[in-house]
């Protein structure tokens with residue numbers, strides 16, 4: 001049973017305070033992973049929260065708007081590496097064999113914006129008993145300098161590469177919400193929910209929930225979007241929150 005889990009940056013950081021880890025939330029998420037029946041057969045991805053998004057917004061960088069400003073690149077990537085170190089340290093302290101993997105060192109986008117992410121190191125690390133921990137980052141982008149690479153895009157690349165049986169995206173909300181604020185059980189097309197989908201309430205350069213749903217719909221296997229309280233249930237094999245099933249498989 002291989003699991004790909006994204007911990008939202010909004011979950012593990014205080015999104016209103018630049019570069020601030022939400023220690024209680026990180027510790028709860030780490031405990032859920034450490035105590036999970038999945039064991040070490042898990043790839044963890046985390047988002048930017050108040051680390052990446054804050055710096056990216058300051059430098060005008062998003063998933064489509066790039067920069068050639070070297071100070072901006074170092075600030076955004078550096079902040080994400082600091083958050084990654086905090087996540088890896090917390091997992092390691094809880095006994096999880098977590099190791100960092102930095103996407104900026106490996107990924108590229110071509111001039112059409114199509115992403116290429118080598119995954120053999122992640123597959124091999126997993127096979128060798130490590131828990132790879134990747135993060136939303138910057139990516140070298142032909143013709144644009146560097147653009148933001150969201151953790152949701154990483155999930156979409158990694159899930160088929162490691163043949164994930166389950167894909168979970170833990171965000172601050174208990175699922176994708178409809179206009180009335182009720183959790184939508186299942187989403188199969190973007191059009192069916194487009195009107196209800198907005199951007200993030202916090203600083204976010206990767207499209208908020210709309211960007212997340214669009215990305216996850218491109219997976220052939222279903223993905224679950226759920227809130228922090230439901231993380232132990234997801235890891236125990238339950239299906240909390242919203243199931244996003246764009247592909248044929250179910």
Ligand SMILES: Nc1ncnc2c1ncn2[C@@H]1O[C@H](COP(=O)(O)OP(=O)(O)OP(=O)(O)O)[C@@H](O)[C@H]1O
Pocket residue numbers: 007008009010011046047048049050053151170171172173175176177178196197198199200201202204206207208209210212
């Ligand atoms: N229809 C909707 N249902 C649920 N959340 C929505 C909806 N429309 C907009 N949102 C916003 O999207 C946010 C989730 O997206 P966001 O990108 O902030 O999450 P994240 O992945 O946890 O964080 P990060 O991008 O830092 O990793 C919610 O907190 C909410 O503010």
Ligand SMILES: C=C(C)CCOP(=O)(O)O
Pocket residue numbers: 009046047048049052053056076080135136137138148149150151152205206
């Ligand atoms: C802002 C940066 C650098 C990473 C964004 O990753 P996300 O929070 O998963 O969208």
